[in-house]
Amino acid sequence: MAFDHPAMTIEDGPSPWRLAAVGITKRYGPLTANDAVTLDLRAGEIHAVLGENGAGKSTIMKILYGMEMPDAGTIERDGQPLIIRSPRDAIAAGIGMVHQHFMLVPTLSVLENLILGTPLSGRFMVRKRAVRAKLAALAARYRIDVDLDARVDELSVGAQQRVEILKALVRGARALILDEPTAVLTPREVEALGDTLRELCAEGHGIFIVTHKLAEVMRLSDRVSVMRRGRLIGTWPTAAVAADDLVTHMVGRSLQAAVPRTARAPGALMLEMQAIHVPGQGGRPGLRGLDLRLAAGEILGIAGVDGNGQQELADAITGLRRVTSGEIILDGEAITNRPTATILASGLAHVPEDRHRDAVVLDFPLTDNAVLVDHARRGIQRRGLVDQGAVTRFTDALIAAFAVRCSGPQAAMRSLSGGNQQRFVLARELSRQPKVMIAMQPTRGLDVGAISEVHARLLEQRDAGMAILLVSAELDEILALSDRVAVLREGRIAGVLDHPSVEAIGALMLGTAAEQAA
Template identity: 45%
Template sequence: MSAAAPVVELKQITKRFPGIVANDSISLTLKKGEIHALLGENGAGKSTLMNIVFGLYQPDEGSIEVDGKPVIIDNPNKAIELGIGMVHQHFKLVEPFTVTENIVLGMEPKKGLKIDYKSAAEKVRKLSEQYGLQVNPNAKIHDISVGMQQRVEIMKTLYRGADILIFDEPTAVLTPQEITELMAIMKRLVAEGKSIILITHKLKEIMHISDRVTIIRRGKVIDTVNTSETNPNELAEKMVGRGVTFKVDKQAPHVGAPVLKLNNVSSKSKDGVAVLNGLSFEVKAGEILGIAGVDGNGQSELIQAITGLRKIDSGSITMSGQEIANLSPRKITEMNVSHIPEDRHKHGLVLDFTVSENMVLETYYKRPYNQNGFLKKDIINEHARRLVEQFDVRTPSIENNARSLSGGNQQKAIIAREIDKNPTLLIAAQPTRGLDVGAIEFVQKQLIEQRNLGKAVLLISFELDEIMNVSDRIAVIYEGQIVGEVFPQDTNDQELGLMMAGSLKRGGNAGA
């Protein structure tokens, strides 16, 4: 490996934003034909560094060399010219367009004055075959899975001739099977002579696929190591600066009476397709019920139905014996339900409000935050300061906009707000999506603490490890139905995987 020449060399890159040094004199080399992982906590400066390489930001200090020559990358087009492509965490695709239209956008091949989509689709098909991407060139983006959309992003970079690919948290939204397929694609890309920088905080993936790892913490390089000479515990410790436990520590639950009960709940989408299909389960006080399933099997609709964001067509949803189906979200919140939403940007925060304002989004109209219709700014700020400190939300100030926080700190802010309301029922949807090991450990401890306080916790997660580790009981959802209930100690990944794929049903009532 060491004989390979560097294809990209970053030399003492520094980038400052108001109140923060995002990258502090970072040096890094990417060798030809390697997968180099960039590991760090949320907000450590990984994405900032890669946005510099891709020309979205300019460094304040330092230099970049590509193939041994100094370069100035002042916009993404320059990066593309230099053979650098980036697969972003949030895809940049035009939904109503086809796969081919998205891939050639801005570089359409012409035949006379017309765009030659036929030859474009042919080139896409060839690339797809060469790298085993199995993408249908004529499919519309809104009709294909998230995993396929990601492949389209990869194809966009390959179509533009990229030899250096940057993947920013590529597995954050993928199912376990899609992750395995992506790993195979990455290995094939490297075998074909490409070089890859992989931004991630998933240690399992780093150990599985990377050749080397550079760890950054709070904007500084801590170390660069060969993956074969390290282990997950050592990496985690370098990343967060302390030992991290991967096993969730919890006592046996003291389960009480049912708090949330769904009985035969059905709901159709706008075009009449059943998204919830006679779904029944209950969550009791003092337990964590984990809902396991592949994305798109009714999880989002289930959360919307419980929180009042979606009408149900039949069945009942009760909270401590009281019917809550089809009530307004505020009424349900006032019945002591807290909700950590799956999409923190769309439903968790108002990104252009301050951190302080976001902490009272659901309580601003109540005393002590509001008196005679006027907001009490001092009291709101005092409340926000307490939560920021208690939940270790890293922000230069509570007056900063929520948008300026890293993903992990945005998530901590939401969790602080929701847990502080002292709920009877806590709904946690994908609570650790996109978080690093330190933040994951923190969030999972909070969920277990709520359960130990006798709260009912409903955990919806695509992470099987999380479901197995954190839940006291697991219900598997498939095509809008619960197809089985099991206890974590009585099952394994294989069995859960089969149930999630709809090819196995098990005991309808492990909680009875």
């Protein structure tokens, strides 16, 4: 009976089916991750779901796979509602998912991973020999090349991904969700993956690919959907849509809420990065000879698809990551690979991307958070003792200056809303009167009111002569605030635009500008 598994018994060829998520809405607190999203998947197609980080594409896939429950909307197969409350339900309904981070037991063999938790493993005894032939046949049928006896932790990343796909098939998946499947693969592996996926489609499987890489979308998919800020922008046959249009859909046509700004009056060179190299990790490019110049009184926007070196750029400047070659100069002073404390003290402020993880201590009161960076400053401490009175006065001043809504300086950081936390972080960083500020995704997760306030503060500081490096995935934000825009691609500055436009930035982001020039 164990061999009656659907994936192994389909001999009657593909039969048509259609899986649909209809009107899915999902909220996390004030954030709407999915707003009435409708997506469908048919037998035999590859459907790419494209969008920036935070667009909501992972959320809709998690809902399809039962990892999250929607607040509204239904999942249907052939028009019949499906009830999916857990991945177990999803698997039973023939939906499989390959996560970006693989869910394999590294110390077990491929074979053991494949049958783990399935009826194939037998009730008490692992019947490896009996199932081996079946699994080998299945792998061969889809041209999935894996060694069943290899230990998973000895496999390459690409091979582990193949195991994951096979695992989903063994569990009877007809609809397969691949989350950023190419993020960790070499170009050759990407090609092999494409072959496997096409083979699967020919057998009547359907595949969702979640990605933000446009080139692969154009090459692999039959249909493409674009998501932005939780909404579905549209779904098109891939053959009938131009790549340029997809970019525009992905990043949004700028509806610039006109932030009042004065003419640009850039001053002295404040930050210079010369041929910076930082090794990449986990498939990321790191930095490969990055050059950058930032002057006083300007906002330089760093645009680019996430994962092209943004984090490494900020880490290199702040001294959190070692630079292997190149020079970073802050206001005439070389700060390359200096300790973070030294760099911060010489006039750098940092608004990190992950606020909760890197910018604040959620369990601490505002007072302790206020002096996170400057706790050793004179006036805050004397002879190694923290002056609590001074800390409280300082905290009060920060709260007043940025109108942070809280119950007082002793309030736990955790009790503040995201917008107020960010106000507090900005207040703290600006109180340090920096020459240069790095603002990473400074409005991520904030509501509209807080966003425009943060924008106004940044412009105010620029007018006061601060040099601001603004890294953002929101092209609208980049365009609204930046005097110049540098586009980061594969660890290098692909181009700097004095008069940025969505089209020009999009072309640089995707590398089509270079191709056109060539």
